[in-house]
Amino acid sequence: RKEVEQDPGPFNVPEGATVAFNCTYSNSASQSFFWYRQDCRKEPKLLMSVYSSGNEDGRFTAQLNRASQYISLLIRDSKLSDSATYLCVVNAINDYKLSFGAGTTVTVRA
């Protein structure tokens, strides 16, 4: 079983729509959670950290559910520039490495 699993999508949404997707992780010792964004043929970049109480950054909202071991990302009022692959990233206690999901692709159309 993969450490981090994501629905690959693609999620095709019109501009202005809301899109949300989840990611599940298998290691119950996971303690830090992130969403990274990767544009086509580019490097991954940190989008936001995910905190226990949930957090927002502009149009982006991240939630963590430790009991069910999943995190979610919601994008409101989608823009064309939100088209990208969103990588779910997890770090476990005493683990020196990040575990990446394979990504969820979002395409926002005009």
Place this chain on the structure above:
Amino acid sequence: DTAVSQTPKYLVTQMGNDKSIKCEQNLGHDTMYWYKQDSKKFLKIMFSYNNKELIINETVPNRFSPKSPDKAHLNLHINSLELGDSAVYFCASSQDLLSGQGLGETQYFGPGTRLLVL
């Protein structure tokens, strides 16, 4: 003012050749990484170094040998290239080792080196 740079950006080579990829960061970070992203888009850690000391050495064939001459540089040498080595290789750096205190989790990636082995 590039933060993490890699050379070359593209590398096309024949099976059996030996090649190197170079990485440099000017962020003053202590920790550097090599990742491999295959055609299925999984990013897998290969190596990490902290202050020139090897920290992570995942299950990677010993044809792959990292070298860190100083904490701003982490190079990757690959011997006897195979078809399955074709992938995008990303270098990354972070302020410190992952610690659960938010120091190492933000990793800054280089632009990637697209390796194609024919």
